[in-house]
Amino acid sequence: MLNFDFYNPTQIFFGKDRLDNIDKQVPADAKVLITYGGGSAVKSGLIGKVKANLGSRKVFEFGGIEPNPRYETLMKAAEIVRSENIDFILAVGGGSVIDGTKFICLAAHYSGDARDLLKYGFAMITSDVVKKPVPFGTVLTLPATGSEMNCGAVISYEHGKFPVMSALTFPKFSILDPVVTFTLPKIQVANGIVDTFVHTTEQYITYPVDARIQDRMAEGILHTLIEIGVTTVNEPENYDARANLVWSATMALNGLIGAGVPQDWATHMIGHELTAMFGIDHGQTLAIIYPAVLDVMRKQKRAKILQYAERIWNITSGSDDEKIDLTIKKTREFFESLGIKTHLSDYGISADKIPAIVEKLKEHGMTALSETGDVTPDVSREILEKAM
Ligand code: NZQ
Numbered sequence: 001m002l003n004f005d006f007y008n009p010t011q012i013f014f015g016k017d018r019l020d021n022i023d024k025q026v027p028a029d030a031k032v033l034i035t036y037g038g039g040s041a042v043k044s045g046l047i048g049k050v051k052a053n054l055g056s057r058k059v060f061e062f063g064g065i066e067p068n069p070r071y072e073t074l075m076k077a078a079e080i081v082r083s084e085n086i087d088f089i090l091a092v093g094g095g096s097v098i099d100g101t102k103f104i105c106l107a108a109h110y111s112g113d114a115r116d117l118l119k120y121g122f123a124m125i126t127s128d129v130v131k132k133p134v135p136f137g138t139v140l141t142l143p144a145t146g147s148e149m150n151c152g153a154v155i156s157y158e159h160g161k162f163p164v165m166s167a168l169t170f171p172k173f174s175i176l177d178p179v180v181t182f183t184l185p186k187i188q189v190a191n192g193i194v195d196t197f198v199h200t201t202e203q204y205i206t207y208p209v210d211a212r213i214q215d216r217m218a219e220g221i222l223h224t225l226i227e228i229g230v231t232t233v234n235e236p237e238n239y240d241a242r243a244n245l246v247w248s249a250t251m252a253l254n255g256l257i258g259a260g261v262p263q264d265w266a267t268h269m270i271g272h273e274l275t276a277m278f279g280i281d282h283g284q285t286l287a288i289i290y291p292a293v294l295d296v297m298r299k300q301k302r303a304k305i306l307q308y309a310e311r312i313w314n315i316t317s318g319s320d321d322e323k324i325d326l327t328i329k330k331t332r333e334f335f336e337s338l339g340i341k342t343h344l345s346d347y348g349i350s351a352d353k354i355p356a357i358v359e360k361l362k363e364h365g366m367t368a369l370s371e372t373g374d375v376t377p378d379v380s381r382e383i384l385e386k387a388m
């Protein structure tokens with residue numbers, strides 16, 4: 001097992017009817033800004049309930065944070081935080097609203113040009129850089145990103161998606177009520193399952209370091225997703241199936257399964273370019289790229305793909321390459337069973353677009369991806385060709 005630091009201060013309130021914890025967690029004298037997305041949380045009545053739980057506190061609202069939240073939108077909210085002296089933000093939404101809120105918290109009192117905060121990549125932004133982060137909590141409406149219990153965000157600016165990481169942006173608390181997610185369209189539920197699945201595999205299918213606990217937790221999440229995936233897409237009000245998805249999504253990216261193991265993230269970084277260039281949903285980009293990554297990186301990942309083949313898909317006979325081929329097929333079929341297409345061509349993207357995607361990866365410094373840094377632009381090209 002590799003050395004690791006583990007820190008996660010986010011308090012979780014899981015289950016039905018937990019909104020009363022807002023009143024207990026948000027300081028009684030706080031001026032609060034509620035952030036939300038394009039309106040689903042208003043329509044469902046959730047924003048009204050959140051406001052009721054804030055009681056007599058002075059409350060401001062900022063709606064309109066778009067999927068793949070944009071820098072310009074978030075800076076408008078940061079200005080409200082500054083001018084109204086907001087002391088606590090409550091994010092009500094999915095990954096985009098929560099990520100956007102993390103950026104607002106960092107940018108609101110930042111003294112320089114807030115675009116600086118997009119330049120750190122996976123390096124942690126410290127309190128030397130952001131001296132006065134604004135505290136925030138979340139009410140999660142979409143299980144997928146794990147943003148409700150991690151300190152990362154992905155912010156869109158111009159034609160790129162930029163990771164922003166800081167220990168200052170762990171939510172103080174997150175309310176995870178599976179019932180709140182019942183209103184999700186099927187496609188968003190399916191996206192969330194694929195996102196959770198690939199978060200798990202990108203921390204599991206690398207190379208062996210004898211991290212048995214982390215491997216078995218990852219395998220537990222993958223088995224759970226395979227067991228409940230189709231059910232929770234088709235039966236949106238099946239509480240138990242949805243509860244298992246919600247907790248899987250949180251556990252897949254709260255730092256626990258990734259502690260002490262190598263991490264890949266090539267699929268995510270290539271996928272981000274597909275979202276930025278073609279507007280494909282995050283989860284769908286992963287379903288396109290991940291089977292191709294397994295195929296192209298089969299030599300480097302051999303030992304862990306075979307472990308995944310045996311422990312997740314019960315594949316035990318045939319040559320190593322036959323087992324890997326069948327494993328990739330099973331993985332692809334699982335994504336397709338949820339209603340998510342797995343080829344670039346399914347999204348109207350032809351092979352002649354591949355050079356431009358590779359150029360964008362280079363422009364964004366994504367030239368040494370994977371757990372060992374061996375996914376060069378040439379390897380990314382090969383992955384994209386396999387994903388056609
Ligand atoms: O905006 P509204 O009207 O609320 O509609 C949203 C949005 O259109 C809708 N929705 C959310 N909850 C709903 C609902 N509709 C009905 N009922 C509900 N309960 O769903 C749509 C998609 O929402 P979004 O927040 O964009 O989806 P998701 O949670 O998948 O977040 C995707 C973003 O997270 C980033 C992605 O790059 C992308 O920008 N990621 C963040 C990560 C992190 N912070 O750790 C890691 C991930 O790998 C990912 O990169």
Ligand code: ZN
Pocket residue numbers: 145195199268282
């Ligand atoms: Zn993701």
